[in-house]
Amino acid sequence: MVRAHNFNAGPAALPDQALAQAKDELMNFRHTEMSVMELSHRSQDYEQVHHAAKDLLRELLNVPDTHDILLLQGGASLQFPMIPMNFLTKGQPNYILTGSWSEKALKEAKLLAHPYTGGSTKDEQYRRIPHTSELNWSNTDDYIHITSNNTIYGTQWQDLALDAPAPLIADMSSDILSRPFPVENYQLIYAGAQKNLGPSGVTIVIAERSMYERTPEHTPTLLRYDTHADKDSLYHTPPTFAIYMLYQVLSWVKENGGAEGMAKRNDEKAAVLYDTIDNSGGFYTGHAAADSRSHMNVTFNLPSEELNQTFLAEAKDAGFIGLNGHRSVGGCRASIYNAVPLETCEALRSFMKDFQAKHG
Known part of the structure; x- marks a missing residue:
């Protein structure tokens, strides 16, 4: 079968192996005589997939035991407001601007707090990532937000082993699992799956549990990270097929080093x-x-x-x-x-x- 030379920015190319496995199981998943899309998310058959995907993510990214892996919905864009809703203490988070998506994250934070920009290359048309020596950041920041890869401008943080003075949060939607990096340096990582991890529909969040202590009591239930952590990302119906495909893609990644x-x-x-x-x-x-x-x-x-x-x-x-x-x-x-x-x-x-x- 001829496959297109697919350079789409997202949703993006998926491994042939993952698609072929999904095709083979589409109407009869593991002898259930149903598609995985038809299974109850409370069933043992689905929960095995759910937990296997999370376990593979933990293994492949070397996620420490201090961090939870959450499988959410709403794309990376929903994370833009969720982060300040959960993690503000003084109302002054720090956003490093390297492109359009970091600008959008900052825009949402401005609706809830008084963020400032601790570094930006906007005046250079976002042609480069700022050097750490150029950054204005402090241990008084609520958190520091970066976007690790900038799809529109074609720039990427080359060194993700950042030693930040405040909790470090990264939007890794477009380069997660494309290379090793120290997860333990980050208090929260989020990524829409539709570029490196699977189809659109599921958003990966890796959160250090200690951050949940910051969440105000008035934060709506569904927009609290601890809600999803406590319920193993099964508080409400998850995007089951997207998670199934996530598992297939992660299996391919493991087989390929x-x-x-x-x-x-x-x-x-x-x-x-x-x-x-x-x-x-x-x-x-x-x-x-x-x-x-x-x-x-x-x-x-x-x-x-x-x-x-x-x-x-x-x-x-x-x-x-x-x-x-x-x-x-x-x-x-x-x-x-x-x-x-x-x-x-x-x-x-x-x-x-x-x-x-x-x-x-």
Whole structure:
């Protein structure tokens, strides 16, 4: 079966193995004579999947016993208000701005608190991640919020072993499990699944239990992290099929070397595309500074907007899907999340070289 060269930014490519397993079990999951979508979320058959997915996440990310793994709904966007609703103490959280999604998180926090910006590269069109020496942060901050990878601008924090002076919170929606990192350095991590972990519908939250002590009594039940921790993410009906697919994708990750295997795979894919850009003599120009380049989203432009559009049209005709840059910045973007195979990146490299030879 021919598969598209899928560079969609999210929902994104899924491993063939995970999709094939889902296809085989779609109408008869483990001899239940039902789809997993038809099972009660209180049934033993479903709960085995639920717990297996959480156990695999803990293993693959090396999550310490001090942290809970929660399987929630509402995407990363619901986390933007949930975080200040649960964790404010003085009403002054700190948001490091590196792109549009960190701006959106800050916007929601402003409805509930008096956040400040402890670092930003907005005046540089978000071409780089700020150096830690540039950050203004303090032990008086309620928490410090970062976005580890910026899909729109193609930048990524290269070092996630941050030694923050206050609780550290990270939106890792677009690069979670793409490489090893020290989970213990973070008091809360959240990620929509639809880029590296599965289909849309489930949001992963990794929360240090000590943070629940901050949650005010008046916080609505469903918007409290301790509610979901106490009920094992089964307080209300979870997105069962999305969690089933999460389990399938995590199984594939484990079989392919875990976080270390994904890092090697992603380094190879990114090198293919960045080398093509760097060796094009300026025909292709990357948006991100070299020391901030994302290994998840490769953003670039051609010499003119007319050539950008010609490139995108010819790429689509050649079977390359999802190469349009985000509507807010334009240009081109190749999203190369975990499940995107090396061969797809190599095919794009060949197309880019042929296109330059034709139009350069």
